[in-house]
Amino acid sequence: MQTHAGAIPISVISALLTAFISYIVYQCLLSPLASFPGPFLAKVNKLWRAYATYRGRWHSDIVALHRRYGPVVRIGPNELSIADPEAFLQIYRLTWVLGAALGTSRPFAKSASYSVVQGSRPFDLAGERNEKVHAAQRRLVARPYSMESTLRLEPQVDELIRILLGKLDAVATPPTSQVIDLGHWLQLFAFDAIGIVSFTKPYGFLASGSDDGMFPRLEQTMHSASWLMHAGWFFRLHQKVMPWLGNWLAVNDRNGYFFQFAQREVQARKDHGGSDLDIVGQLFQAQQAKAELNDLTISYMMTSNVFAGSDTTSIALRAIFLNLIRHPHVMEKLRSELKNNLNSSPEKIVNAAEADSCPYLQAIIYEGLRVFSPAGFMLDRDVPAEGMMIGGRRVPGGSVVGTSPWVIHHSVEVWGEDAEEFRPERWIETENPGHLRRFFFAFGGGTRTCIGRNISWLEIEKLVSTLVMRYDFKLAPDAVISEYCGALVFLKDLRVQVSRRDI
Numbered sequence: 436m437q438t439h440a441g442a443i444p445i446s447v448i449s450a451l452l453t454a455f456i457s458y459i460v461y462q463c464l465l466s467p468l469a470s471f472p473g474p475f476l477a478k479v480n481k482l483w484r485a486y487a488t489y490r491g492r493w494h495s496d497i498v499a500l501h502r503r504y505g506p507v508v509r510i511g512p513n514e515l516s517i518a519d520p521e522a523f524l525q526i527y528r529l530t531w532v533l534g535a536a537l538g539t540s541r542p543f544a545k546s547a548s549y550s551v552v553q554g555s556r557p558f559d560l561a562g563e564r565n566e567k568v569h570a571a572q573r574r575l576v577a578r579p580y581s582m583e584s585t586l587r588l589e590p591q592v593d594e595l596i597r598i599l600l601g602k603l604d605a606v607a608t609p610p611t612s613q614v615i616d617l618g619h620w621l622q623l624f625a626f627d628a629i630g631i632v633s634f635t636k637p638y639g640f641l642a643s644g645s646d647d648g649m650f651p652r653l654e655q656t657m658h659s660a661s662w663l664m665h666a667g668w669f670f671r672l673h674q675k676v677m678p679w680l681g682n683w684l685a686v687n688d689r690n691g692y693f694f695q696f697a698q699r700e701v702q703a704r705k706d707h708g709g710s711d712l713d714i715v716g717q718l719f720q721a722q723q724a725k726a727e728l729n730d731l732t733i734s735y736m737m738t739s740n741v742f743a744g745s746d747t748t749s750i751a752l753r754a755i756f757l758n759l760i761r762h763p764h765v766m767e768k769l770r771s772e773l774k775n776n777l778n779s780s781p782e783k784i785v786n787a788a789e790a791d792s793c794p795y796l797q798a799i800i801y802e803g804l805r806v807f808s809p810a811g812f813m814l815d816r817d818v819p820a821e822g823m824m825i826g827g828r829r830v831p832g833g834s835v836v837g838t839s840p841w842v843i844h845h846s847v848e849v850w851g852e853d854a855e856e857f858r859p860e861r862w863i864e865t866e867n868p869g870h871l872r873r874f875f876f877a878f879g880g881g882t883r884t885c886i887g888r889n890i891s892w893l894e895i896e897k898l899v900s901t902l903v904m905r906y907d908f909k910l911a912p913d914a915v916i917s918e919y920c921g922a923l924v925f926l927k928d929l930r931v932q933v934s935r936r937d938i
């Protein structure tokens with residue numbers, strides 16, 4: 436058959452069509468993951484996940500997909516989302532020792548998607564994929580993040596809480612009782628708290644009441660990272676042409692704008708001195724014995740503090756307050772506990788030791804982070820070369836598996852029929868709290884568990900207990916609270932009427 440000059444020959448078209456059909460048949464029928472159910476487009480095209488993430492509803496969409504398809508959902512040609520409790524424990528909870536005993540010789544390493552987070556940074560705890568390199572880096576910096584170190588900074592956190600109380604008093608003292616965006620104030624607090632634990636000094640956002648444009652920028656960076664993690668080729672291409680076309684991706688702010696911000700703070704801390712108790716002070720001290728812990732490395736680490744430590748904590752605080760407001764009986768029960776156990780009053784700033792001694796308060800924090808986990812993404816891991824079994828089916832080495840905190844936290848199989856409900860009592864009633872905690876995934880798991888957990892917990896337990904004793908909170912009648920997932924699940928427009936309880 437003749438073809439016109441310039442037209443594509445039929446033979447080429449039919450070869451392309453055959454290749455396309457073969458690819459679809461392979462992915463749907465012959466691939467080692469073919470037996471796992473999932474949306475058709477996800478099975479055949481990696482971009483499905485990038486787009487699904489880009490839409491900003493991944494945290495709830497993936498829960499809905501599991502309700503539809505079951506405990507294992509295929510969300511990419513080579514990717515599985517896991518709600519199966521046994522498989523979840525195998526992926527995230529095994530240590531080297533236990534792993535060796537079970538025949539899984541090493542932890543599941545982070546997948547290629549994390550390279551986008553890491554960018555060109557040689558020191559990046561969250562993005563580092565090599566488990567050995569990560570373990571060495573973590574050992575280098577872990578000490579200042581311990582509970583012992585964190586507690587030494589409690590007086591400085593108290594100072595910050597006093598500033599917040601001053602701000603809230605101004606809108607909550609009779610005859611005033613204004614509606615405010617409580618979420619905004621919690622975010623200013625959480626951001627400044629990171630300044631305190633890192634550099635002994637707050638950034639001054641809470642005092643000025645303004646974030647200086649920082650929060651939208653953080654949010655855009657997070658969102659950009661969330662979908663680009665699943666379009667790595669596009670990210671790499673962009674980085675190659677960036678010298679000529681400029682930067683078009685907000686994710687680069689992580690290693691650009693936010694790194695420079697952290698670097699300036701580290702330099703200022705060095706120039707002006709500060710307390711040896713803060714994280715940078717401790718790292719400067721450690722520097723004397725460990726040459727590899729140079730100023731650049733410390734700045735990289737502080738970038739993680741700014742990037743991973745402020746929005747996460749503020750979302751946790753927002754979620755806990757929203758749930759307390761929506762469940763007045765829980766709020767009252769908490770107040771009774773604080774009054775009876777601590778003799779707490781509206782004037783008092785609760786200290787960490789006191790907060791730790793209140794089981795209901797602790798249960799509220801667990802439950803708040805369970806039903807509304809700040810991290811809304813799936814924590815991708817590579818299946819080791821030997822492969823793994825999930826629900827009796829073999830998953831080959833090199834496949835990507837992972838679980839989002841939202842998926843495991845909303846699993847009926849783990850939490851029971853009331854998995855969707857905010858019910859702190861479940862953490863107290865259970866005969867086996869250790870069992871429930873194994874499935875508590877708000878801070879990730881295994882070797883890659885959040886290094887800032889102690890810091891956040893301290894902030895949360897102090898602030899929640901102090902504020903509920905001092906103020907009444909009521910949702911504004913016109914409050915329209917929305918959720919938006921860009922890696923973290925941003926909870927917006929927490930418009931609340933705040934009033935002093937003691938006046």
Ligand code: HEM
Nearest residue numbers: 560561739740743744747748751810878879883885887891
């Ligand atoms: C409620 C607050 C927080 C939540 C919900 C949270 C959540 C998480 C999660 C889920 C991970 C694991 C990520 C993964 O495996 O991909 C993680 C890791 C990490 N977080 Fe947090 N985080 C919080 C607070 C903080 C704070 C306050 C800091 C720093 C001061 C911090 C710094 C980090 C770092 C550096 C990592 C990487 C750790 C590693 O791989 O060794 N986070 N966090």
